Amino acid sequence: MRVSVLDLVPVRTDQTTGDAVAASTGLAQVADRLGFTRFWVAEHHNMPAVAATSPPVLLAHLGAHTQRIRLGSGGVMLPNHAPLAVAEQFALLEAAHPGRIDLGIGRAPGSDPVTSLALRGAAGRDDSDITNFPQYLDDVVALMGTEGVRVAVPRQNYVLKATPAAASEPRLWLLGSSMYSAQLAAAKGLPYVFAHHFAGRGTAEALAYYREHFQPSDVASEPVTFLTVNATVAETRDEALALALPNLQNMARLRTGLPMQAVDLVEDAEKVELPDAAQAMVDSGPAQPAIGTPAEAATQIRELAEQFDVDEVMLHPVASARQGVDPRRSPARERTLELLATELLT
Secondary structure (H helix, E strand, O other): OEEEEEEOOEEOOOOOHHHHHHHHHHHHHHHHHHHOOOOEOOOOOOOEEEOOHHHHHHHHHHHHOOOEEEEEOOOEHHOOHHHHHHHHHHHHHHHHHOEEEEEEEEEOOOOOHHHHHHHHOOOOOOOOOHHHHHHHHHHHHHHHOOOOOEEOOOOOOEEEEEOOOOOOOOEEEEEEOOHHHHHHHHHHOOEEEEEOOOOOHHHHHHHHHHHHHHHOOOOOOOOEEEEEEEEOOOHHHHHHOOOOOHHHHHHHHHHHHOOOEOOOOHHHHHOOOHHHHHHHHHHHHHHHHOOOOOOHHHHHHHHHHHOOOOOEEEEEOOOOOOOOOOOOOOOHHHHHHHHHHHHOOO
16 A cells, blocks of 8 residues: 655644745655655645645645655646646656656636636636536647647647656646546546545545446556545544644534634643534544554554555644744654555555
8 A cells, every 4th residue: 555645734823834835845755765756736725724726836845845745736726827827837847757747637716716717717618618627628638638639720730848858757646535536537537536535425435436436547547546634643542633623623614614714733732612513513523534553553554454455544744833943844644654654564
């Protein structure tokens, strides 16, 4: 089983955006040193707790600060962008870091409707783009290819390319948390990633459909799957639960419609009082994988991989920090990777 890392570049209450980027850079270097397969960054917009707004910018930075690990988007939210812009960005990343770039593509906006409108512009695309999403996906793939795309222009043989002389292409993945993404990934023969860390339900059905209906392609000759899982690991279960509490509270706020905020430090989270519905979600959090000691969490991750028969598990380390920690570091997230590497990568 391969093991990888997903990072949203979380912003704690003691951090600036620059601090959060520095902390995630350190996390990527730890993952690189320990032998994790890949390190992906997400795309979210206008969220107080998330600094990962532009995957290609972050990946260029991380590529300059790591040596071996594959780097990718988890994912680029394609409805927010012109296919040519995405193709150009990732073709250039692949040229700079050949053989190390993954392009994970998603269909969700990664934000609220107001922010989506600001991203696309008043004259930009609208909800009809969901219907056109499969074509946008095909356009990105074709534009990154060595032959480019022939465009119908009167009296011209016009070829459009993302880069003038591609020697290799990023590895393409389709992300999702619904049956739609499973159906599209199967039809196009793409590797498929299920956002289990966020959805938590529908995983088995989506993966089963994908495998049953998979059509071989130039990208993949057989089904390729992995899923994501939140992880907070410490030497003791009590410490892991304490470090996980701020993230559990923020997820409860998100799912019950409460205002989001930067990620609390542990000592501040322990004083928070939430409405009953949100607190019930927090209380149920410790039952989710993978929170606990290294042995407990590793067992849960192995069981999850076996249950869903995936080729890879991508860990989303969500441990916060205690007061007095260097704002430019995330020692509890780094420690989560170190402890799990001992259990899963040796």
